Amino acid sequence: MHVPGNEDIDEGRLASLASFQEKAMRHAFKLPNLKRLVYSTCSLYSNEGEEVIQKVMPLATQLGFKLQDPFPSWPRRGHREFLQSDLMIRADPKLDHTDGFFLALFVR
Numbered sequence: 001m002h003v004p005g006n007e008d009i010d011e012g013r014l015a016s017l018a019s020f021q022e023k024a025m026r027h028a029f030k031l032p033n034l035k036r037l038v039y040s041t042c043s044l045y046s047n048e049g050e051e052v053i054q055k056v057m058p059l060a061t062q063l064g065f066k067l068q069d070p071f072p073s074w075p076r077r078g079h080r081e082f083l084q085s086d087l088m089i090r091a092d093p094k095l096d097h098t099d100g101f102f103l104a105l106f107v108r
Helices: 011-029 050-062
Strands: 036-041 066-068 089-091 101-107
Touching: 011 036, 011 050, 050 066, 050 101
Parallel strands: none
Antiparallel strands: 036 101, 066 101, 089 101
């Protein structure tokens, strides 16, 4: 995903980070007493946000987890082209005076 102003992004590093994040989540979902899992990343890229969530959704669902809206009043949501993006949170650097941020909450 291209984000204006970040033309020098290292696609290989981005893919490596997303892969690690996915692997960590898959491991966490298998913890027997886990009730909630919060996934957050200070990133503007859907590769590290919505795409990671989409990749782990089948396992999460199989283990009884579902996405839950962590902040119902927050106005900015995940990118619309992804399933259940209305249950994901994004912070925009220009609108929210933050670095980029993504958050998803799974609950069993």
